[in-house]
Amino acid sequence: MSTPAIVTRPSTSPARRPPSAPPLRAVPAKAKDVRAARPKLSYALWTVGGVGAIFIAQLLLSVALSHGAYEVSSLRSQITELGWQKESLGEQLETLSSPQYVASAAQGLGMVVNSTPAYLRLSDGAVLGEPGEAGGASSVPLASTEYVGNAATDALPGAAPEPTEEGAPAEEAVVPPVTFEDGLPSPTTH
Numbered sequence: 001m002s003t004p005a006i007v008t009r010p011s012t013s014p015a016r017r018p019p020s021a022p023p024l025r026a027v028p029a030k031a032k033d034v035r036a037a038r039p040k041l042s043y044a045l046w047t048v049g050g051v052g053a054i055f056i057a058q059l060l061l062s063v064a065l066s067h068g069a070y071e072v073s074s075l076r077s078q079i080t081e082l083g084w085q086k087e088s089l090g091e092q093l094e095t096l097s098s099p100q101y102v103a104s105a106a107q108g109l110g111m112v113v114n115s116t117p118a119y120l121r122l123s124d125g126a127v128l129g130e131p132g133e134a135g136g137a138s139s140v141p142l143a144s145t146e147y148v149g150n151a152a153t154d155a156l157p158g159a160a161p162e163p164t165e166e167g168a169p170a171e172e173a174v175v176p177p178v179t180f181e182d183g184l185p186s187p188t189t190h
Contacts, residue, residue, distance in 0.1 A: 095101060118131035 112134050114132070114134035116130055116132035118127055118129040120127055
């Protein structure tokens with residue numbers, strides 16, 4: 001076995017050593033140095049002003065966003081009300097286009113059913129049947145007894161009022177307009 005070689009460093013001589021730093025000691029403070037060491041007031045003011053500007057900008061942005069949210073909420077409620085109005089008008093249209101309402105309105109205008117209808121054949125222009133004058137008495141009933149009374153058609157304008165004994169309609173009923181201020185109108189039920 002061999003012995004490892006030991007490497008030795010050459011020792012430095014005291015002449016080559018760097019001079020050591022003098023020991024630390026407390027130095028009395030001068031008034032001029034104390035002012036220079038303190039933070040300046042302008043830096044503090046700029047910092048507070050910057051934080052204030054950020055706070056105000058955030059507050060304005062928050063107000064603008066909340067205003068938009070209220071506007072969206074208002075428009076959604078308006079859409080809901082318009083949807084209700086559309087449904088109500090659709091129901092009125094269905095009621096007005098029903099055969100029961102059309103027959104009732106025709107009777108209210110003084111129209112009668114012709115008991116002797118005549119037809120015209122377009123291919124050769126021939127008249128089929130005996131044309132006659134429509135009279136007050138008809139074998140064809142204007143309103144079938146199978147129909148159930150419809151209170152919705154009675155409340156609509158143009159509905160046939162109940163005839164009097166002479167056959168003339170009684171005075172016209174005044175129908176109040178439908179308002180949507182308190183929501184959709186609801187019928188009175190038992």
